[in-house]
Amino acid sequence: xxxxxxxxxxxxxxxxxxxxxxxxxxxxxxxxxxxxxxxxxxxxxxxxxxxxxxxxxxxxxxxxxxxxxxxxxxxxxxxxxxxxxxxxxxxxxxxxxxxxxxxxxxxxxxxxxxxxxx
Numbered sequence: 001x002x003x004x005x006x007x008x009x010x011x012x013x014x015x016x017x018x019x020x021x022x023x024x025x026x027x028x029x030x031x032x033x034x035x036x037x038x039x040x041x042x043x044x045x046x047x048x049x050x051x052x053x054x055x056x057x058x059x060x061x062x063x064x065x066x067x068x069x070x071x072x073x074x075x076x077x078x079x080x081x082x083x084x085x086x087x088x089x090x091x092x093x094x095x096x097x098x099x100x101x102x103x104x105x106x107x108x109x110x111x112x113x114x115x116x117x118x
Contacts, residue, residue, distance in 0.1 A: 020089065025075065029045070029071055034048065035049075035077065036048075048077055048086045049088065055089070055090045056068075057090065057091075058095075064093050076094070
C-alpha cells in the first residue's frame with residue numbers, strides 16, 4: 001500500500017519598496033563605471049555608479065548614445081540606493097547651454113590740448 005502525505009509548504013514573499021530619487025546637475029567626470037555630478041546643493045560632486053541597464057535619453061525621451069555623455073553636460077540622474085551605493089537607472093542628458101558672451105565696455109578718454117598764440 002502506498003501512502004502519500006499532502007504537505008503544504010508555506011512560502012513567504014518579502015517585498016522591499018524601491019525608492020527612485022532624482023538629482024539635477026552637471027557632469028564633472030564620466031568614468032568607466034561612475035558618473036560624478038556637480039549640483040548646486042552639494043559642495044562636492046556626487047558619485048553615481050551605472051550599469052548596462054542604465055538608460056540614457058534626451059529631454060524628449062529619445063535614447064542617446066553613451067558616447068555623447070561627457071563632462072560639462074547638464075543632466076538629471078534617476079537613481080536608487082543599493083546598500084550605500086547610488087545606482088543610476090536613467091540619465092536625462094540635456095543640451096549644453098552656452099554661456100552668454102560677456103559684454104565688454106571699453107571707455108576711451110581723449111584729451112586735446114590747444115595752444116593759443118597772442
